[in-house]
Amino acid sequence: MKNSKLPKIIVRNLGKSFLTPRGERVEVIKEISFEVQEGEFLVILGPSGCGKTTLLNLLVGFEKPDRGEVLIDGERAKEVSPERILLWQFFGLFPWRTIWENIEFGLELKRVPQAEREKIISELVRITGLRGFENRYPGEISGGMQQRVSLARALAVDPEVLFMDEPFGSLDASMRKVLEDELLRILSRKKKTVVFVTHNVEEALYLADRIIILSSRPTRIVKEIVPSFSKPRDEISDEFLKLKNEIVKILRTETQFLYTVGL
Amino acid sequence: MKSERVRFSGRFLPLWGFIIFLILWELATLMVKNPLLSNLRVEKVFPELWRLMVTGGLWKQVLPSLKRVGVALLVASLGGIPMGILIGYYRVLEQLSLATFQFLRMISPLAWMPLAIMFLGIGDKPIYFLVFMGAIWPIIINTSHGVGRVEKDWIKIAKNFGAMDWDILKKIIIPAILPDMLTGLRVAVGISWIILVPAEMLGVTSGLGYQILDARDRFAYSEMVAWILIIGAIGYLLDVSLRKLRGRVLGYEKFEIT
Numbered sequence A: 001m002k003n004s005k006l007p008k009i010i011v012r013n014l015g016k017s018f019l020t021p022r023g024e025r026v027e028v029i030k031e032i033s034f035e036v037q038e039g040e041f042l043v044i045l046g047p048s049g050c051g052k053t054t055l056l057n058l059l060v061g062f063e064k065p066d067r068g069e070v071l072i073d074g075e076r077a078k079e080v081s082p083e084r085i086l087l088w089q090f091f092g093l094f095p096w097r098t099i100w101e102n103i104e105f106g107l108e109l110k111r112v113p114q115a116e117r118e119k120i121i122s123e124l125v126r127i128t129g130l131r132g133f134e135n136r137y138p139g140e141i142s143g144g145m146q147q148r149v150s151l152a153r154a155l156a157v158d159p160e161v162l163f164m165d166e167p168f169g170s171l172d173a174s175m176r177k178v179l180e181d182e183l184l185r186i187l188s189r190k191k192k193t194v195v196f197v198t199h200n201v202e203e204a205l206y207l208a209d210r211i212i213i214l215s216s217r218p219t220r221i222v223k224e225i226v227p228s229f230s231k232p233r234d235e236i237s238d239e240f241l242k243l244k245n246e247i248v249k250i251l252r253t254e255t256q257f258l259y260t261v262g263l
Numbered sequence B: 001m002k003s004e005r006v007r008f009s010g011r012f013l014p015l016w017g018f019i020i021f022l023i024l025w026e027l028a029t030l031m032v033k034n035p036l037l038s039n040l041r042v043e044k045v046f047p048e049l050w051r052l053m054v055t056g057g058l059w060k061q062v063l064p065s066l067k068r069v070g071v072a073l074l075v076a077s078l079g080g081i082p083m084g085i086l087i088g089y090y091r092v093l094e095q096l097s098l099a100t101f102q103f104l105r106m107i108s109p110l111a112w113m114p115l116a117i118m119f120l121g122i123g124d125k126p127i128y129f130l131v132f133m134g135a136i137w138p139i140i141i142n143t144s145h146g147v148g149r150v151e152k153d154w155i156k157i158a159k160n161f162g163a164m165d166w167d168i169l170k171k172i173i174i175p176a177i178l179p180d181m182l183t184g185l186r187v188a189v190g191i192s193w194i195i196l197v198p199a200e201m202l203g204v205t206s207g208l209g210y211q212i213l214d215a216r217d218r219f220a221y222s223e224m225v226a227w228i229l230i231i232g233a234i235g236y237l238l239d240v241s242l243r244k245l246r247g248r249v250l251g252y253e254k255f256e257i258t
C-alpha cells in the first residue's frame, strides 16, 4: 500500500446521534476519523450496541451524518451506489427469488445482457460453492449458504467496496470459520476494498490487514492495530494469541465487560 | 402398509362425501311425498345434465356467465390492486378509507340493483357493476394488508443495487405482496360467482342465473336443478384452480424465511 495514493475512503470528524421516540437525543458516534486504502481489508471491532451498524449506514449512504463527512475517492458521495454494497448480518435475500435469481438482482438493474449474466452468475455460483443450489429458495438453505448467496449477489455487480456488517455473526463457530476462509480465498481472486464490522476479536485478527477498535457508545476510536504477520494466520500461534490478549485488554478497559471473545 | 391405505382412501374421501350427499338428497325426495320433488331426483336430474352437456346448451350459458365474472374481476383488480398498494403504503390513506371500505363491504351488492339498473340500463353493464361491487373489497383489503409484508430492509437493499422507484415497485413490492393479492383474488372470485347468479336474474337473456328462471318458467324443474349443479361445479372448479395457481406461483412460500 503506497501512502502517496489517495485513500479509497476518508472519514472525517464523523458524528451521529438519534432522537428516540421519547424525544431524548442518543449520541451514537462521538467523533470518528479514519481512512481506508484501496484494496485494504479493514476490520472495525467494537462491542455490541456501540454504533457499528450506524457507522456502516453512514459509509454506505443510508444515513446522513450530523457532523463531518465521508469522502469516496476524494469526493463526497451523494447517493447509495452499487459501487459500494452492504452485506447484511441477516443476509437480506429476497425469499421469492431462487438463489440464481437473487444473485441476478443487481445485474437486472444494470441491464447486463442475458448471456453475460449467465457467465457472471455461473462463475460466482462456482467460487462460492453454491453449485447445485441454484434453483432453491433462500428459505430452503442454511444460514451459511444464505450468506454465500448474499456475497455472490454483491460480487455480481463488481463493486469497488464491500461493507460487511457482522456477516457471520449469526452462524455457528465452525461454519463461521469455513466462511472466513472462503471470503479470504474469494478476495484473493477478486481484489476489493473491504470494511468488515465485527464484535469478535478472533475474527478480526484472522481477517484484517488493519483493525480499528471502537469504544462503547458514544463511540470513538480507541486504537488502531496492524497485525504484522501474513495471512492465512494460525489462531494458536504465539503472535496471534499475544495480539489477541492485547486487544482483549483494551476492550476490557474501554467497554466494561461488553466485549465478546470468539471460540 | 396401513398408512398407505389411509392415504389412498384419503384422496377419495371428498368424492365419497359428495356421493353421500347425493344419496341423502335422493332419500329426501323419496320420503317426502310431493309431485314437485319427484322432479328433483338424481335419476331425473343427471340425464338433464348429460343432455345439456352433449347438446352444447351448457356452454352457450356458461360462456356469457364466465365473461361477466371475468370482466368484473378484471376491472376490480385493475382498480383494487393499485388502490390497495397506495392504502398499504400511506398510513394516512389507510386511516382515511379503511372504515368506509369495511362499511361498504358489508352491503350486499344486490342492494345496489335498482340504482344500477336506473343508471346503467338493462343488459350486461349492471351485472358488471354488481359483481364488481362484491369483488373489489377483498382485493383492496388483502393487497393493502400485503404491503405490510414488505420489509424496509428489502427496499434499502434494492436501492443499494441501484433500484429506482419503478424497479422497487416491480421487483420488490409486487412480488412481496403477491401472496396476499392472490388470496384477495380468490376470495373475490368466490364472492363474484355467488353474486352473479341473482344478478343474471335481471334483464338478461343468457347466463346461468337466467337459466334458473327460464327453466322454472318452462316448468322444467329437473333441468333447473341441473343448472344449479352446474353453478356449484363451476364455482368449485374456479376456486380449485385459483388455489392451484397460488400454490404454483408461490412455490417458495413453504420455505419462507421467518
Ligand SMILES: Nc1ncnc2c1ncn2[C@@H]1O[C@H](COP(=O)(O)OP(=O)(O)O)[C@@H](O)[C@H]1O
Binding pocket: A018, A019, A020, A026, A028, A046, A047, A048, A049, A050, A051, A052, A053, A054, A055, A217
Ligand atoms: N434509527 C435509530 N433511532 C434511534 N436509535 C438508534 C437508531 N439506530 C441505532 N440506534 C441506537 O444506536 C446504538 C447503536 O446501534 P448500532 O449501530 O446498531 O450498534 P451495533 O451495530 O454496534 O450493535 C444503539 O443503542 C441503538 O439503539
Ligand SMILES: [Mg+2]
Binding pocket: A052, A053, A054, A165, A166
Ligand atoms: Mg449491528
